[in-house]
Amino acid sequence: MFDKLHEECGVFGIFGHPEAAKMAYLGLYALQHRGQESAGIAAGPNGGDRLAVHRGMGYVADVFGQSELERLPGQMAVGHVRYSTAGASKLVNAQPILIDCSHGQLALCHNGNLVNASELRDELVGEGAIFQTSSDSEVILHLYARSKEHRPEQALIASLARVRGAYSLVLATSDRLMAVRDPHGFRPLALGRLGGAVVVASETCAMDLIGATWERDLEPGELVVVDADGVHSHKPFPPARHAFCIFEHVYFARPDSYVFGESVNEIRTAFGRQLARESAVGADVVVPVPDSGVCAATGFAEETGLPLRIGLIRNHYVGRTFIEPQQSIRHFGVKVKLNPVRSILEGKRVVLVDDSIVRGTTSRKIVRMIKAAGATEVHVRISCPPTISPCFYGVDTPRRSELIAATHTLEEIRKYLDADSLRYLSLEGMLSAVNSHRGHYCTSCYTGHYPVPFPREQGTRAPLPLQLVNRRSPDEESR
Numbered sequence: 001m002f003d004k005l006h007e008e009c010g011v012f013g014i015f016g017h018p019e020a021a022k023m024a025y026l027g028l029y030a031l032q033h034r035g036q037e038s039a040g041i042a043a044g045p046n047g048g049d050r051l052a053v054h055r056g057m058g059y060v061a062d063v064f065g066q067s068e069l070e071r072l073p074g075q076m077a078v079g080h081v082r083y084s085t086a087g088a089s090k091l092v093n094a095q096p097i098l099i100d101c102s103h104g105q106l107a108l109c110h111n112g113n114l115v116n117a118s119e120l121r122d123e124l125v126g127e128g129a130i131f132q133t134s135s136d137s138e139v140i141l142h143l144y145a146r147s148k149e150h151r152p153e154q155a156l157i158a159s160l161a162r163v164r165g166a167y168s169l170v171l172a173t174s175d176r177l178m179a180v181r182d183p184h185g186f187r188p189l190a191l192g193r194l195g196g197a198v199v200v201a202s203e204t205c206a207m208d209l210i211g212a213t214w215e216r217d218l219e220p221g222e223l224v225v226v227d228a229d230g231v232h233s234h235k236p237f238p239p240a241r242h243a244f245c246i247f248e249h250v251y252f253a254r255p256d257s258y259v260f261g262e263s264v265n266e267i268r269t270a271f272g273r274q275l276a277r278e279s280a281v282g283a284d285v286v287v288p289v290p291d292s293g294v295c296a297a298t299g300f301a302e303e304t305g306l307p308l309r310i311g312l313i314r315n316h317y318v319g320r321t322f323i324e325p326q327q328s329i330r331h332f333g334v335k336v337k338l339n340p341v342r343s344i345l346e347g348k349r350v351v352l353v354d355d356s357i358v359r360g361t362t363s364r365k366i367v368r369m370i371k372a373a374g375a376t377e378v379h380v381r382i383s384c385p386p387t388i389s390p391c392f393y394g395v396d397t398p399r400r401s402e403l404i405a406a407t408h409t410l411e412e413i414r415k416y417l418d419a420d421s422l423r424y425l426s427l428e429g430m431l432s433a434v435n436s437h438r439g440h441y442c443t444s445c446y447t448g449h450y451p452v453p454f455p456r457e458q459g460t461r462a463p464l465p466l467q468l469v470n471r472r473s474p475d476e477e478s479r
């Protein structure tokens with residue numbers, strides 16, 4: 001696998017469409033990049049005003065066929081694709097989670113991570129609650145089921161008043177769809193229309209696929225309830241400092257989406273232009289790491305006037321597993337996915353652009369691959385600042401000790417990559433490229449300053465100092 005932070009989850013909901021489950025299937029298909037471990041859809045109401053659910057491990061197309069979708073009738077559906085950020089990767093943790101309680105049925109889809117889930121879980125277990133999953137999301141359902149409020153939206157508000165952290169939720173009861181974004185707005189959630197139907201999705205690319213029109217994003221702290229009477233917006237939570245995840249723009253979101261009201265492609269390309277202004281270098285050609293570096297490399301090439309060439313070809317048909325040859329081939333794992341184009345690279349000074357470096361293992365193999373194809377110099381340019389701190393808000397990050405930029409100097413990383421030079425985009429430069437919301441972003445994985453405190457035991461995942469420090473090289477450390 002490429003050495004990247006993993007996407008969190010994708011959520012989708014639709015109300016008022018005769019083929020709601022099929023629309024959810026297509027929406028999840030477009031959101032597949034946000035989670036590949038499991039997929040699920042809950043739909044209804046069907047006979048007796050009930051919701052039905054189907055979930056499975058794997059890609060959306062593996063989990064759903066015609067027959068599964070036909071067993072999900074109704075004009076409302078909510079769906080989820082998951083990469084486990086909390087809770088193990090197994091079917092019981094797949095979403096939507098569907099419960100039956102005194103408020104009736106509720107299906108929940110969650111993108112994000114709750115920082116006080118363990119503490120609430122201990123409290124609830126102490127009071128006799130029986131948890132079915134190891135996912136943080138189930139805490140919300142237990143709080144909901146215990147709420148004395150009468151209306152589902154009031155019970156949901158009371159539950160969410162007790163949780164802290166990141167959540168973009170899409171929920172269904174037997175007669176209404178609810179969507180809510182946490183007061184910090186960590187994760188995106190967009191609202192749109194498809195004819196008379198109302199659609200919500202993590203990213204607008206899901207709306208494009210089904211022909212829906214994006215109207216706006218849910219505001220941080222906004223709860224939208226959609227029922228037979230229309231769309232109702234509530235702002236039940238005290239305002240909080242906004243903390244939109246800037247990594248959505250760096251890597252997670254698809255470039256054809258609008259996220260936090262901005263075109264991902266435009267922001268990502270602006271990162272590349274700014275990177276070029278900060279760290280241009282004498283070179284012959286700009287080469288992106290596909291697909292993650294393409295937008296930033298385009299911006300870098302535009303700004304410098306250097307030609308942008310596709311010097312690495314990605315095999316898009318690689319499955320999750322493959323049979324390795326018995327006699328080891330050097331860098332086999334990365335070679336299966338990427339192949340250099342010798343005619344572009346031979347005898348050239350190459351600027352290699354990528355969006356981020358996590359452990360550095362893949363970047364090193366790519367640099368060596370380009371040199372082996374005949375490049376005379378390889379200058380690595382990264383379109384975000386050094387990743388020095390883990391995420392506690394729904395992104396799967398390795399321990400700080402595994403983040404190469406947390407434990408090594410710039411020069412040590414350059415040497416490890418075997419690059420002729422290495423530069424990252426500055427934090428100031430990154431924020432200057434995000435246009436309208438520059439003060440509203442979370443940048444904790446680059447700064448170590450966290451907008452929402454997390455419990456001490458989670459912090460033990462991050463035991464190292466935050467500065468770039470002089471340490472042994474990763475080669476020496478792995479010996």
Ligand code: SF4
Pocket residue numbers: 186244245246247248390391392393394395442443444445446
């Ligand atoms: S810590 Fe990084 S990945 Fe996590 S929400 Fe903040 S910017 Fe996003």
